[in-house]
Amino acid sequence: MPLTHTTDLFAKALKGKYALGAFNVNNMELLQAIIEACEEEKAPVMLQISKGARHYANPVYLKKLIEAAVSVSTIPIAVHLDHGDTFELCKECIDEGFTSVMIDASHECFEKNVEITKKVVDYAHKHNCVVESELGHLVGAQFDDGEEGGAHSASGHYTVPDEAVQFVKESGCDSLAIAIGNSHGAYKFKGEQHLDLERLKLIKKALSDAGMGDYPLVLHGASSVPKHLAEEINKYGGAMGTDTAGVPEADIEVARRVGCTKVNIDTDLRMAMTAGIRKVLWEKPKEFDPRKYLSPARDLVKELVRHKIKNVLCCAGHAFD
């Protein structure tokens, strides 16, 4: 089975009111864990590859690994560039056959962000590829400096609903990553904080009122940073801070219901893999066969992905809709 186009996955997810898991892939074990969980739970999946992943694994290895995943599975799989930072990188991935790319010029001013996004959109649309862009800036709620804040939008780093409409119209992007207090990594919030879900509803409504229908929004930084994984890592010699904090899964469920069609998860996979590896190496210090510590680590990632797709994103069971 060939890759499935991102457009098809989005259309079905919007219709079925579920979210697609967009999981970051850096190596074979992560990929196997994601694919096995999604295959067993009959979930469509987006595999996403960052510039760092391409640098770490070599684009050719990643391409061949994904070809292998496609040939051993039956589920729909799309391949996406995560956080492309230049037109050239996006073009490279489009030319390699990615079904979607993200151009992230969210650190630029509005006009420049539109200009760069539009350039990628123009190329992508001529080559059967779709484009995610980002408006607002993902610094997270802990750095929220309010209405008087940063330079990227009228409301500091957060996405402003009316600007989102203008941005989509002017850039022609096919999906939009929004900033609603989300951020990357394992230290997202100080204490008990939440995503700005009211803002998310207003963004979705503004796009719909502007005639853009059920426009797909993307939630980056959607790891929930499970406490039990941080504890497990620390129990076996790790040193994750006591202030780790992720997005409560209840927030992700609301985001899914409101219309975040693509939900990006990387940190949680990293933590599961690290916890699994550390446990074996701690308990069996004489072990030096990588298969002995990578297999349990892969199993932990697989169970984490299974939990996300079944209980949080609700895309399990939708592979063959």
Ligand code: G3H
């Ligand atoms: O959003 C960032 C992703 O977690 C990818 O991270 O650039 O370290 O591969 P990376």
Ligand code: 13P
């Ligand atoms: P996390 O760091 O929360 O996993 O976010 C990943 C992400 O947004 C990838 O683009």
Ligand code: ZN
């Ligand atoms: Zn991201």
